[in-house]
Amino acid sequence: MNNFTKEVMSVGEMASGAKLTVPVYVFETENNSAPSVYIQANMHGAEVQGNAVIFQLLELLQHCNLQGNITLVPYANPVACNHKNGEYTLGRFDPITGENWNRMYHFDQSVIAPFAQQYLDASEEEIADKFQQLLITEIDQRLEHNIWGITTGQRIAYQLQRLAHQADIVLDLHTGPISSKHLYCPEYAKASAEYFDIEHTIFIQNGFDGAMDEATFCPWWSLQEAYQDLGRNFTMGKGAFKKESFTVELGSQEQIDLDVAKQDALGILSYLQSQGVIDNKQYQPQEMTRYACYLKDYKALYSPMGGMVDYLGEFGKPLAAGEPLARILRMDNYGDGEALHYVSLEQDVIPILHFASASVNQGTELYKVFCNYFEL
Amino acid sequence: MNNFTKEVMSVGEMASGAKLTVPVYVFETENNSAPSVYIQANMHGAEVQGNAVIFQLLELLQHCNLQGNITLVPYANPVACNHKNGEYTLGRFDPITGENWNRMYHFDQSVIAPFAQQYLDASEEEIADKFQQLLITEIDQRLEHNIWGITTGQRIAYQLQRLAHQADIVLDLHTGPISSKHLYCPEYAKASAEYFDIEHTIFIQNGFDGAMDEATFCPWWSLQEAYQDLGRNFTMGKGAFKKESFTVELGSQEQIDLDVAKQDALGILSYLQSQGVIDNKQYQPQEMTRYACYLKDYKALYSPMGGMVDYLGEFGKPLAAGEPLARILRMDNYGDGEALHYVSLEQDVIPILHFASASVNQGTELYKVFCNYFEL
Amino acid sequence: MNNFTKEVMSVGEMASGAKLTVPVYVFETENNSAPSVYIQANMHGAEVQGNAVIFQLLELLQHCNLQGNITLVPYANPVACNHKNGEYTLGRFDPITGENWNRMYHFDQSVIAPFAQQYLDASEEEIADKFQQLLITEIDQRLEHNIWGITTGQRIAYQLQRLAHQADIVLDLHTGPISSKHLYCPEYAKASAEYFDIEHTIFIQNGFDGAMDEATFCPWWSLQEAYQDLGRNFTMGKGAFKKESFTVELGSQEQIDLDVAKQDALGILSYLQSQGVIDNKQYQPQEMTRYACYLKDYKALYSPMGGMVDYLGEFGKPLAAGEPLARILRMDNYGDGEALHYVSLEQDVIPILHFASASVNQGTELYKVFCNYFEL
Amino acid sequence: MNNFTKEVMSVGEMASGAKLTVPVYVFETENNSAPSVYIQANMHGAEVQGNAVIFQLLELLQHCNLQGNITLVPYANPVACNHKNGEYTLGRFDPITGENWNRMYHFDQSVIAPFAQQYLDASEEEIADKFQQLLITEIDQRLEHNIWGITTGQRIAYQLQRLAHQADIVLDLHTGPISSKHLYCPEYAKASAEYFDIEHTIFIQNGFDGAMDEATFCPWWSLQEAYQDLGRNFTMGKGAFKKESFTVELGSQEQIDLDVAKQDALGILSYLQSQGVIDNKQYQPQEMTRYACYLKDYKALYSPMGGMVDYLGEFGKPLAAGEPLARILRMDNYGDGEALHYVSLEQDVIPILHFASASVNQGTELYKVFCNYFEL
The missing domain is CATH 2.40.50.100 (RNA polymerase II/Efflux pump adaptor protein, barrel-sandwich hybrid domain)
Incomplete structure (x- = not known):
């Protein structure tokens, strides 16, 4: 049985001084040959079902044959998660500013070209290492060295993003309002969409609009394009560019269903098995007709x-x-x-x-x- | 086919001067021997299904054999009905004060004893007429002759209550949050509960807590008790005291389903048929196990x-x-x-x-x- | 210099499991001959100035000659205090239910008569002790032994009230919306109103409507009346019935002004000096024209x-x-x-x-x- | 004395069917040689002082010597203006989506280059006419011919923008939260800043971020740049490009002060006098030290x-x-x-x-x- 560690990450303070904290669960493996994974839930306050999915994943992963590190973060946004307006949870935006909580992640396109120039002839492995380090440093700079401060939402988003940049695979668990399950998937990762037990997939391109999935795959896509412009070709989704990020929409908001969450967790294990993160052949995708469209x-x-x-x-x-x-x-x-x-x-x-x-x-x-x- | 009239009642003003209005539909009959009926919906903002039930009632009543007057008021509370907090409608209370919109109706117990004394020997018919007039005058006084003003919610509630006091039967259509159908029924009207197609009934006594149903039946119950104290016995639910009020909880809030509304409307027609308000024997209650408990x-x-x-x-x-x-x-x-x-x-x-x-x-x-x- | 202790009281939990806590500061004296005092602030979320007044009181009381115990509780209601709707703090009511946070304290009139009967011939001191114990037990019962649970607001209010019942003098620091300073004062404590530096006083009687001040003085007033009915006369505000509670309205909400808070604190010290809680003659009321009216x-x-x-x-x-x-x-x-x-x-x-x-x-x-x- | 016309513009519907309307006041002159003016207020719900300024302008303009047409629109956003959350008005964003009401105006940069190409050799007058027509048509297209619909905020914004595009000078009256008066002014209109009685000016460039002022001057600035690229030079703020738009921040939100509004109105008249819109030399700017900075x-x-x-x-x-x-x-x-x-x-x-x-x-x-x- 695999052990996990649990830490509590501090992401902000309220007017009374109350600390906002987020629990972070980590499974670490020794062989660590496979891609590492970051999974978070509940960035939008009313979209709670992902917490139940993380519960089921924690239950199941303890019994899996782990090949890569996995970090799981439920209750990712404690401001939103605890904010009621009437009976419902004010889901999508900061109640003070109206900003969508999932549009505050960071990506600065202007760092790409200089990096590609600087590491034009570096090995693929070095590129991967240095670029990951750059992304993390970019976030650190904003979090720690900004005399004018950052917004409440940025502080939460950046701390999550710092964790996410350390992984190769990112799953951001959301829900729709009243909704079927669906998946946002980068176009280059099309093949992966068939491993989730989700009937509807939206293929997205390299446009950064502030969301977690974009914030973690767009930099790599842009980097690959920058190298292409310089005459060096990499393939997105392979080698150093083996980075995949998905927004997984689990159904409707304002609901917890632990039995459905078990099914959702199995679908995620099927995907992790396909990527070699776990070695448990029993986790296979369900047969279903899968529809897709472009964003x-x-x-x-x-x-x-x-x-x-x-x-x-x-x-x-x-x-x-x-x-x-x-x-x-x-x-x-x-x-x-x-x-x-x-x-x-x-x-x-x-x-x-x-x-x-x-x-x-x-x-x-x-x-x-x-x-x-x-x-x- | 029966005709109805439609009027627009003004119930308030917003900061921009925008008028708050409520549509009022009335079927008037000539023979008018049967009890008259008042039906309203959507006093709580998110409890919208009653509007669809009134739609279906308007469709069906045009083809009924009407014996009594019927007034129908959808969108009873335009402030609440149009007030969004996030995606949801702020349902239950005034967003400024927190007061529950269905706790602002009026009943002043202190008018009962003097009235009974004054009309101790009056005919049952005169008692009914004069007492109804008293109730309406009480409301008029508060609406029209108050130098200090009244609250936003009182203004809405009193105008609805003025209409309701003119009827013998009052149906206030609500919903629960996520809910089965259930019925609030005065204890003395127990027999009527079996005519609605609703499986769960709560029997309430003569305690006034500000709700529409209480505001319309409690005065009569109290009057009957006052006469009893003076040695004159009437029976609630008979003769001059043929007054019945119900809060009909139609299921869950935030939902419109016109097909379910048709079924709800048929259940109401079954009750109206049982009271002689319509003469259409096809409207009979469904067979079902009905459970009840006391408040x-x-x-x-x-x-x-x-x-x-x-x-x-x-x-x-x-x-x-x-x-x-x-x-x-x-x-x-x-x-x-x-x-x-x-x-x-x-x-x-x-x-x-x-x-x-x-x-x-x-x-x-x-x-x-x-x-x-x-x-x- | 006087020392104080600081404890953190747990008053609830949010959806994410976040604990709601309130800091409690206590000055304890040895001679403890004088009345004991309980002061709280910020029960209504937007009424924050009382926190600054408690800051200044903590600064000043360390240098006073204390004769009685004093408990100070800022941030009394962490749900309300941290709840934003737009830029402002949703002040007055539970965002889920609409209930006014300052209408949820407890007083059960029905315990009074039996107590007076039981302790009809007890000494004044015993009456004071036993009745205080009864009030605290009443609260404990509700907090700890209720299979159906209690509301969020009751849990907060009862825990504060349990502290308040242990004191003889209760000051509940509020503010108006946009407001001058004013004071709610029980009629029998009229003489005390002149020791606060507040120009406007409202005299209130023995009607319990759920507020903190009422919840702490009304039981004693009612008890004194019950004894009167039984032929034993006590005077409110004297001896065992030396209980005074005030709602102190400090001005406008949504504002912190530490300099004004210093003045407010001095006014409170003037009152405490008048009651013998401190022995510091420099704290005297300001001269001003004080107006009053009845509630x-x-x-x-x-x-x-x-x-x-x-x-x-x-x-x-x-x-x-x-x-x-x-x-x-x-x-x-x-x-x-x-x-x-x-x-x-x-x-x-x-x-x-x-x-x-x-x-x-x-x-x-x-x-x-x-x-x-x-x-x- | 000048007459004005008053019309009521329909800008939306609420759930109950209630119409959202906005009053539009127009002064028309015959000689109409001077620039035409559009002034609106209260696009953000809590920023109400502009309505009082429009009141005072209507009072004053009736006695002015008008040289150009002036349109005045108070209560520009009835959804926001009437939306309460607690005691305050939810000011800045759509309560359902969180979108800032003043970021929903329209400008499509891609129409500029083709227009300049098409009218490369047209007279300055024809350019002004055709381009204004293009801007209005762009809005009409979005308002009237969109099978997928537009958002609530777009519908309001576009209808206001359609009026604004018909004017040469646009004043959008806002306030800060708690704030001094300040002015957003396009860099090329720097000279105009000294005619307002406002001590602080922010100079903005040609970046479109969705606000009304930008939506009305950026197209012309971009057009001028496009002509420049094609070798034809116009000067912003002169001739066909005599277009000026300002966001006027009147002080703090949630306040109406009719006396201060009179002063604000006089400052606006001073600016209108400087532009020849009125011919009333008594309206001159006050002497004051004016500070400015870049955005x-x-x-x-x-x-x-x-x-x-x-x-x-x-x-x-x-x-x-x-x-x-x-x-x-x-x-x-x-x-x-x-x-x-x-x-x-x-x-x-x-x-x-x-x-x-x-x-x-x-x-x-x-x-x-x-x-x-x-x-x-």
């Missing part, structure tokens, strides 16, 4: 009107053009207007998630859907 | 700890003493404490509703349950 | 309309009937209605506090004022 | 710790390096740590605004200050 085709539909929504589009099932996705109730129009308004689209889509409440303003995001989807 | 036995269980809850207790099914109602995840204790804590009770209960979020503080209401329940 | 005459004015308010009434200065208290801007009416609406009252008043924001709904509390005020 | 030198200081802040830095007065800007109270450290922490900077600054609450988390923005400031 540009993962589209949000905003409500054409205020009203109360009866969500009709079933998650994960292709919906034909013209079929109703939702009907919106407008009792104020009853008797002298249209009390029911049907919403449909002009193309086939797969509904992936919808808004968490029936009550919407004009312009509230109703659904997110796959367009131009294809089977994996 | 004192409808108990809340507060969380013994902070944590993330996997709610296990199924709604509406008797749960044996000692069986787990919930398990609470505490990842911070993993490895050096109890990461899972099971919650159970020492008596048999029926779980009726639970908190809307998995994330709870120590002391958050986890569940509400029936104790000492019995079959109707 | 029934401390009235709230609710806004007659939605709009944006230019608050005109100066705090603490008598305002003649008919003089404008506020003018309300309604730009939506400019050009075709009244863009400015003046608010005045039909009697002389002293404005004490006003709402914290210019933007009000119809029915928002605009001002609180003294009516029928008099000089102390 | 890159307008810096935020984030709190190095959680705590409660006594803000010491006076607005508008140069503060020497090392002098305390704030002291942070940490009562939890009293007795065994540092209960007071002083914050200072290593360079001279002018404090411009500070956070709205004493209670801050580690990382909350404490102050914004001018560095490297200079006199205008």
